[in-house]
Amino acid sequence: MNDAGLAGRVAELERALEERRRGEELQRALYEIASLSAADRPEHEHYARLHAIVGRLMYAKNFIILTYDAEAGLIRPEYMVDEDESMVSEAFPYGEGISSMVIRTRKPWLLDDALYCALVDTGEIRAPRGLADFHSWMGVPLVAQEKVYGLIVVQSYSSEVTYTQEDLELLTFVASHVAAAVARWKANEELANANAELALSAETLRLLGDIGKDLTGSLDALAICRTMERHFAELLPMDAFGVAMLSPAGDSLDYIHYVEDGVVDESVSYPLDHPTSLAVLTFREDRELTLFNETQLENAPTGTNVAESAPILSAVFRPLIANGRRIGVVTAQSHQADAYDDRALEVFRSAAAYAAIALANAASYAAAEAARRQAAQALAERNQAEAHLVHSEKMAALGQLIAGVAHEINTPIGAIKSSGRNISEAIGGSLLALPALLERLDETDRAAFSDLVTRASEPRPALSTREERVVVRELTARLEALGFAHARHRAGLLVQLQAHHDLDAVLPLLRHEAADEVLDIAHGIATITTNADNINTAVDRVAKIIFALKSFSRFGGVQVWTAADLAEGIETVLTIYQNQIKHGTELVRRYEDLPRVRCLPDELNQVWTNLVHNALQAMENKGTLTVELRRDGDDAVVSIGDTGCGIPEDIRARIFDAFFTTKPAGEGTGLGLDIVRKIIDKHQGRIDVRSEVGVGSTFTVRLPIAGVS
Amino acid sequence: MANPAQEKGVLLCVDDEIIVLTALKDQLRRAFGNDFHIDVAESAEEALELLDELSEQGHRLLVIVSDWLMPGMKGDEFLVEAHRRFPTVVKIMLSGQAQQEAVDRAKREAGLHEFLAKPWNAAELVETINQGLKDKL
Numbered sequence: 001m002n003d004a005g006l007a008g009r010v011a012e013l014e015r016a017l018e019e020r021r022r023g024e025e026l027q028r029a030l031y032e033i034a035s036l037s038a039a040d041r042p043e044h045e046h047y048a049r050l051h052a053i054v055g056r057l058m059y060a061k062n063f064i065i066l067t068y069d070a071e072a073g074l075i076r077p078e079y080m081v082d083e084d085e086s087m088v089s090e091a092f093p094y095g096e097g098i099s100s101m102v103i104r105t106r107k108p109w110l111l112d113d114a115l116y117c118a119l120v121d122t123g124e125i126r127a128p129r130g131l132a133d134f135h136s137w138m139g140v141p142l143v144a145q146e147k148v149y150g151l152i153v154v155q156s157y158s159s160e161v162t163y164t165q166e167d168l169e170l171l172t173f174v175a176s177h178v179a180a181a182v183a184r185w186k187a188n189e190e191l192a193n194a195n196a197e198l199a200l201s202a203e204t205l206r207l208l209g210d211i212g213k214d215l216t217g218s219l220d221a222l223a224i225c226r227t228m229e230r231h232f233a234e235l236l237p238m239d240a241f242g243v244a245m246l247s248p249a250g251d252s253l254d255y256i257h258y259v260e261d262g263v264v265d266e267s268v269s270y271p272l273d274h275p276t277s278l279a280v281l282t283f284r285e286d287r288e289l290t291l292f293n294e295t296q297l298e299n300a301p302t303g304t305n306v307a308e309s310a311p312i313l314s315a316v317f318r319p320l321i322a323n324g325r326r327i328g329v330v331t332a333q334s335h336q337a338d339a340y341d342d343r344a345l346e347v348f349r350s351a352a353a354y355a356a357i358a359l360a361n362a363a364s365y366a367a368a369e370a371a372r373r374q375a376a377q378a379l380a381e382r383n384q385a386e387a388h389l390v391h392s393e394k395m396a397a398l399g400q401l402i403a404g405v406a407h408e409i410n411t412p413i414g415a416i417k418s419s420g421r422n423i424s425e426a427i428g429g430s431l432l433a434l435p436a437l438l439e440r441l442d443e444t445d446r447a448a449f450s451d452l453v454t455r456a457s458e459p460r461p462a463l464s465t466r467e468e469r470v471v472v473r474e475l476t477a478r479l480e481a482l483g484f485a486h487a488r489h490r491a492g493l494l495v496q497l498q499a500h501h502d503l504d505a506v507l508p509l510l511r512h513e514a515a516d517e518v519l520d521i522a523h524g525i526a527t528i529t530t531n532a533d534n535i536n537t538a539v540d541r542v543a544k545i546i547f548a549l550k551s552f553s554r555f556g557g558v559q560v561w562t563a564a565d566l567a568e569g570i571e572t573v574l575t576i577y578q579n580q581i582k583h584g585t586e587l588v589r590r591y592e593d594l595p596r597v598r599c600l601p602d603e604l605n606q607v608w609t610n611l612v613h614n615a616l617q618a619m620e621n622k623g624t625l626t627v628e629l630r631r632d633g634d635d636a637v638v639s640i641g642d643t644g645c646g647i648p649e650d651i652r653a654r655i656f657d658a659f660f661t662t663k664p665a666g667e668g669t670g671l672g673l674d675i676v677r678k679i680i681d682k683h684q685g686r687i688d689v690r691s692e693v694g695v696g697s698t699f700t701v702r703l704p705i706a707g708v709s
Numbered sequence: 710m711a712n713p714a715q716e717k718g719v720l721l722c723v724d725d726e727i728i729v730l731t732a733l734k735d736q737l738r739r740a741f742g743n744d745f746h747i748d749v750a751e752s753a754e755e756a757l758e759l760l761d762e763l764s765e766q767g768h769r770l771l772v773i774v775s776d777w778l779m780p781g782m783k784g785d786e787f788l789v790e791a792h793r794r795f796p797t798v799v800k801i802m803l804s805g806q807a808q809q810e811a812v813d814r815a816k817r818e819a820g821l822h823e824f825l826a827k828p829w830n831a832a833e834l835v836e837t838i839n840q841g842l843k844d845k846l
Contacts, residue, residue, distance in 0.1 A: 406805070406806065408805075410805035410806070410826075410827040410828055411726050411728075411729060411805050411827055412726075412728060413827070413828040414729060414732070414805065414827035414828030414829050415726065415728035415729050415731070415732045416732075416828075417828045417829075417830075417831075418729075418732035418733065418736050418828075418829065418831055419728075419731070419732040419735075421736065421831045422732060422735040422736055422739070425739060426735075426739075429739070462727070464751060465730065465749050465750050465751050465755065466750075466751070466755060469748075469759070488746065489717070489742075489746060492746070492747075527735050527739075530731060530735070531731070531732065531735060534728050534731045534732055537727075537728050538728045541728070579778070579806070582725065582778060582779065582780050583778065583780075583783075584780060584781060585780075
């Protein structure tokens with residue numbers, strides 16, 4: 001083997017070795033590049049690793065990776081290591097420089113000074129610095145799937161290092177792999193962004209759902225405003241928040257809630273023609289108003305009493321629209337400039353839509369509630385008015401009775417007064433004369449006198465004046481037959497003394513010389529008894545009337561369900577009306593024995609009062625009042641009938657209606673039978689009327705004996 | 710048969726209330742019993758029958774004291790009728806409740822001597838009757 005041959009062979013082997021070494025190096029580089037591309041996004045270290053990889057393959061002291069943003073028309077240095085310290089890592093517009101040329105031509109370029117100048121001369125590129133400041137320059141586009149992602153630049157400032165076509169091919173080869181990694185990074189980044197965006201959207205949607213639930217869960221406008229404020233404060237930079245609602249009159253916007261820097265402002269109202277209010281402007285023009293301009297905001301009145309700590313620099317106003325109607329305006333504001341990005345605005349809009357619905361619901365609810373309150377008030381007033389009328393009706397009925405009752409009381413009082421006087425005079429007259437008389441009588445006569453007085457004091461059967469007159473007349477005839485003078489006068493006295501039953505016993509006294517004195521004094525003593533009885537009877541009468549009045553005056557008091565005797569209540573009412581009944585009414589009572597009925601006795605008294613009153617009025621107190629009380633199965637049946645004018649067919653159905661009356665104005669409220677019906681309803685009873693014009697009417701009341709179930 | 714002419718004149722009380730009649734009868738008997746026969750009736754209808762009876766028997770009717778408010782015929786109507794039959798009788802109305810027009814009518818058509826209200830004063834009643842009798846003489 002010659003030396004040259006040997007040297008050549010050695011050189012050849014070395015070359016082969018070198019090539020193999022480079023091949024292995026290349027292999028390793030490609031493997032590393034591939035492994036880099038697994039990263040989600042390129043970081044500085046990834047670029048630094050690329051730099052190191054390329055550096056192992058060639059001279060790469062100066063190494064720049066740039067990305068191309070076609071949309072923005074910008075070329076951005078992502079990684080730069082350069083000897084020239086004037087090189088600034090700043091984005092520059094895609095244009096007519098050499099980097100732009102690489103991107104535009106989509107092919108690798110190897111430049112030296114001469115080629116650079118030639119390109120400048122042909123206008124292919126423009127050189128800001130006039131001359132190339134490098135010695136050797138390589139720019140290789142990063143192209144993957146037909147897309148230019150950027151470029152890799154390596155350059156040498158030293159004449160000792162001049163890149164060759166071979167270097168360019170190697171860099172191009174490496175770049176194709178880098179481009180794939182970049183594309184993958186890009187894709188990864190986009191995917192990550194999309195995922196983040198998606199996650200954000202999902203979060204936004206969830207938040208909005210929560211806000212919506214929170215907002216629409218309340219029917220109180222102020223609570224809705226506070227909820228909205230709380231949610232916004234969590235999601236947006238917000239230093240002021242307000243909700244203004246269209247006034248009920250529709251001519252102004254009234255802030256129902258306004259908070260700035262945590263201070264709640266008093267409500268302010270702006271007329272819809274207000275010249276500077278941004279809320280009014282938003283409402284009037286029916287559009288969202290987004291302002292990031294301080295001067296514009298300065299003119300806008302927001303709160304009045306809130307001293308701003310810092311100027312509001314961002315604001316968004318949005319009309320509140322529910323069911324297609326503008327109902328108000330909501331605003332969020334911030335001290336930060338450009339506080340509201342798209343997402344914030346999106347959240348604001350969606351929440352505003354929910355809030356509008358919630359506020360509209362709240363308004364409807366408030367209106368319904370107000371209407372309900374008004375209705376309740378009206379009902380209470382009506383009840384009160386009705387109660388008042390019921391009271392008037394009672395007072396009217398009572399007033400009509402008072403005169404009659406006064407008479408009812410005056411009669412027994414007159415009798416009591418008179419009888420009292422009779423007694424005291426009888427005592428004075430008869431008892432004082434008694435000793436003298438007794439001296440004139442012998443023992444037998446005294447005994448007879450004593451018997452006479454005793455018999456006179458015995459309880460007497462109630463004789464009518466007519467019956468008594470018959471007895472007196474018979475006795476007169478007997479006395480006349482016996483030849484007595486003053487027979488009629490004496491007969492009258494003897495009947496008073498109840499001596500007519502056993503005339504023989506008193507004949508000796510009648511024949512006595514002092515017969516007149518005997519009769520007078522005995523009668524005087526009897527007077528004491530009869531008048532005392534008379535007083536008792538009269539007092540009973542008064543007591544009965546007082547009791548009836550007392551029952552009457554209890555009307556409207558506490559109602560107590562009690563088992564009561566219906567006949568008792570009816571009798572009470574008849575007592576009260578006795579005076580009127582006497583005017584010419586024949587009273588017929590047909591009472592069956594009834595068990596006690598569980599009822600409100602005072603209220604039923606009101607029923608009987610009304611029915612008796614109407615009956616008497618219908619027949620102008622002349623005719624027959626028939627009161628029946630009977631049992632029908634589980635019911636007690638009371639019927640009150642008159643022989644009056646009757647109720648014409650055409651009004652029969654209306655007589656139980658409130659305010660229906662046939663009486664002249666002022667004489668009846670028309671509530672009588674309405675009250676009757678209500679009371680009977682309360683007892684779960686029934687009232688019916690049978691009537692014939694010119695014949696009379698009968699009202700029949702059925703009441704369950706057991707009371708209400 | 711006793712001579713009716715010997716009988717005393719009659720003083721008649723009409724009232725639907727027995728308690729009133731009882732009290733009146735004793736009161737008037739004590740005041741006028743020596744001079745008059747006291748009779749009572751529970752209604753105007755009964756009183757009219759009685760008047761006919763007394764009249765048939767030849768009794769001299771002197772005074773009528775009548776209530777106004779009674780079942781059936783009222784006091785004013787009764788007194789008008791009594792006045793028609795016995796114009797000279799002293800007529801007194803004694804009532805707790807009489808309509809003014811009824812009193813006026815009795816004054817106009819029945820020559821009502823006096824209206825007294827219940828509760829009445831015994832002395833006043835006696836005085837009124839005496840005054841009425843004196844006026845007739």
